[in-house]
Amino acid sequence: MPWLPILLHELKKAIVKSPIERKFARVFYYFRNIVRDGAPQIIFRKRLGAILNSADSYDAAYLSWRLHYYNKLSEHTPAEPYMSTIGTIPMRKSIYYYDLKEHARYFPRETRLNYVFGDVRRVPDRPSLLKSRPIAGDNRNSIVMKLEKFRHFYLPADKIAFVDKKPKVIWRGGERKSNRAALVRDYRGHKLCDVGFTDVGPADSRHAKFMLPTEQMGFKYIISIEGNDVASNLKWILASNSLCLMPAPRFEIWFMEGRLEAGKHYVQVRDDFADLEEKIHYYERHADEALEIIRNANDYVAQFFNEDRERLISLLVLAKYFALTGQYDPDRKVADLIFPANPEASLDSISPAG
Numbered sequence: 001m002p003w004l005p006i007l008l009h010e011l012k013k014a015i016v017k018s019p020i021e022r023k024f025a026r027v028f029y030y031f032r033n034i035v036r037d038g039a040p041q042i043i044f045r046k047r048l049g050a051i052l053n054s055a056d057s058y059d060a061a062y063l064s065w066r067l068h069y070y071n072k073l074s075e076h077t078p079a080e081p082y083m084s085t086i087g088t089i090p091m092r093k094s095i096y097y098y099d100l101k102e103h104a105r106y107f108p109r110e111t112r113l114n115y116v117f118g119d120v121r122r123v124p125d126r127p128s129l130l131k132s133r134p135i136a137g138d139n140r141n142s143i144v145m146k147l148e149k150f151r152h153f154y155l156p157a158d159k160i161a162f163v164d165k166k167p168k169v170i171w172r173g174g175e176r177k178s179n180r181a182a183l184v185r186d187y188r189g190h191k192l193c194d195v196g197f198t199d200v201g202p203a204d205s206r207h208a209k210f211m212l213p214t215e216q217m218g219f220k221y222i223i224s225i226e227g228n229d230v231a232s233n234l235k236w237i238l239a240s241n242s243l244c245l246m247p248a249p250r251f252e253i254w255f256m257e258g259r260l261e262a263g264k265h266y267v268q269v270r271d272d273f274a275d276l277e278e279k280i281h282y283y284e285r286h287a288d289e290a291l292e293i294i295r296n297a298n299d300y301v302a303q304f305f306n307e308d309r310e311r312l313i314s315l316l317v318l319a320k321y322f323a324l325t326g327q328y329d330p331d332r333k334v335a336d337l338i339f340p341a342n343p344e345a346s347l348d349s350i351s352p353a354g
Contacts, residue, residue, distance in 0.1 A: 019212060022154070029150050033098035041105050048106040051315055052334050058309055064337055067316045069256060072140040079127045079325045082112035093117045099147045100129060103314040111327050117147075119228035121251065127321065132229040132251050135258040143321055146254040146314060152232055153255075153304065158217045158240035162291060165242060168192050169280055170216045171223035172208060173233075174199040179247065180225055183273045192280050194219070213240075220290075221245055221280060223273075224266075230257060238265060238297035243290045245279060247271045255304070265297045 036044075055063055084090070087109030091097045096117040104113070114128040123133060123142050133142030146153075169187075173180060175197045184206050187193040196208025213236050216222055224231040224246040230253050237244045244266040249257040262268035267283065269276055283290040304310060320338045322328035330338055 019214075026150065030094075030098075033102070036105070037098075037101070041109060044106045045108065048315065049331070051106070051312060052319065052330075054308070054312060055316075055333070055337060058312070060337065063309075063313065063316065064340055066313050067320060067337060068340070069259075070144040070254070070313075071317045071320045073127055073143070073320065073324045074140075075324065076326065077127050077324050079112075079114055083114050084112070085109060086111050086113065089113075089115070095150060096131070096147050099149055100145060103145070103311065103318055106315055107318065107322060107328065111322055112325075113321070121229055127325065129318075129321065132253045135250055135252050143317065144252070144254055145317065146310065149254070152230070152253060153235055154213070155236050155239045155301065156213050156217075158214075158242070160217060160241060162220060162241050162243070162294060163287065165220040166218055167280075167284060168194055168219050169221035169223060169245065169276065170211070170219040171195040171225070172198050172211050172216065173225060174227070175206070176227055177225065179271050179273065183223070183225070183276075186273065187276065190277070192277060195223070217242055221283070223269075223276075226251060229253070230255070235301065239301040241294060243267060243283060243294055244297060245269050245276070247273075260300070264293065265300050267293065 086101075086104045086107060089097055089101060089104070096115075100115060104111075114124070114126050116124055116128050116130040118131070120130045120132045120142070121134065123137070123139050124130070125141065127141045127143060129143050129145050131145065131147035133139045133144060169192060171183060171193075172195075175181065175184075180197075184195055184197060187195050188206055194208070197204070197206050198208060198210045200207045213233070217240050220242055222233070222237045222240070222242045222244060224234045224237055224244055226247075226249060229251040230249065231246065234244065234246070234249075234257065235255055246266055246269065248262065248268055249260065252258045260266060267279055269279055316334070316337060319328055319330055319334060323330055323335075323338055
């Protein structure tokens with residue numbers, strides 16, 4: 001039973017980390033995926049056609065826009081040599097395995113694919129399914145799937161109105177990047193800031209206690225800084241009633257960070273945070289502008305709440321990948337979505353909020 005050590009490991013993690021609802025959510029996540037793995041896979045494959053045909057229930061232009069944003073391939077693209085088939089994807093990174101298999105299992109198990117698990121910062125040489133990619137440059141070989149979603153799409157409710165929050169900026173994180181070091185060096189102890197590292201010892205002057213997202217939501221301003229790839233806190237910040245401050249993002253995942261607009265969805269600060277105090281003072285004087293940005297950010301996040309539509313888009317991304325690598329023959333209705341006359345135009349024609 002290869003799943004048993006994984007479940008036991010995750011149970012142990014759930015016991016020592018996170019609030020109680022998060023612990024149960026982690027256990028349920030693994031239990032549900034283990035059940036899916038153990039079920040006859042033909043059940044899923046028989047449902048593929050019906051789910052893809054449900055595209056009629058949604059705005060076709062929006063579906064096309066999301067599909068071609070994640071999968072930018074535009075012509076038949078050889079992807080050999082392949083890493084594995086759907087049926088032989090290894091479980092060594094279990095959360096990536098389960099998130100990819102959640103939708104890949106709807107296709108024949110002998111279908112071949114390439115994938116890159118983990119925090120990806122470069123574009124692979126062959127078309128590959130992955131979690132993250134650089135925003136800039138030619139990233140067509142990076143086909144984004146909703147991977148590691150348990151971590152990145154954790155969106156706890158914020159019950160505190162912006163005007164009732166502490167008029168300070170909060171940031172917690174690890175000591176991994178130079179701009180993080182600059183932030184803590186320049187603003188640790190600042191009267192408007194509560195920033196610090198959680199991965200250094202208590203004797204270190206840069207140390208700050210760990211705070212849950214719901215605790216950080218007590219502050220008007222929350223900083224988001226990219227780590228190995230994207231910033232994992234960005235999604236819950238934009239879903240909250242706090243104002244997000246961050247440098248321009250360089251990487252993106254299923255959340256489409258490349259479509260976020262400074263001044264509309266978040267407040268852009270310099271990479272070295274030299275203008276941080278100036279930004280705080282400005283939005284303390286212009287709370288109406290802060291509230292408008294927060295509303296826009298909330299609307300942006302809301303497009304990911306429709307689980308049926310998210311599943312459909314994930315399956316369309318895979319269908320396009322398998323079709324353009326010569327392994328899937330879509331029916332005409334699905335083909336019209338997968339092969340638009342001008343996919344580049346579709347990327348610019350729809351609002352990112354859907």
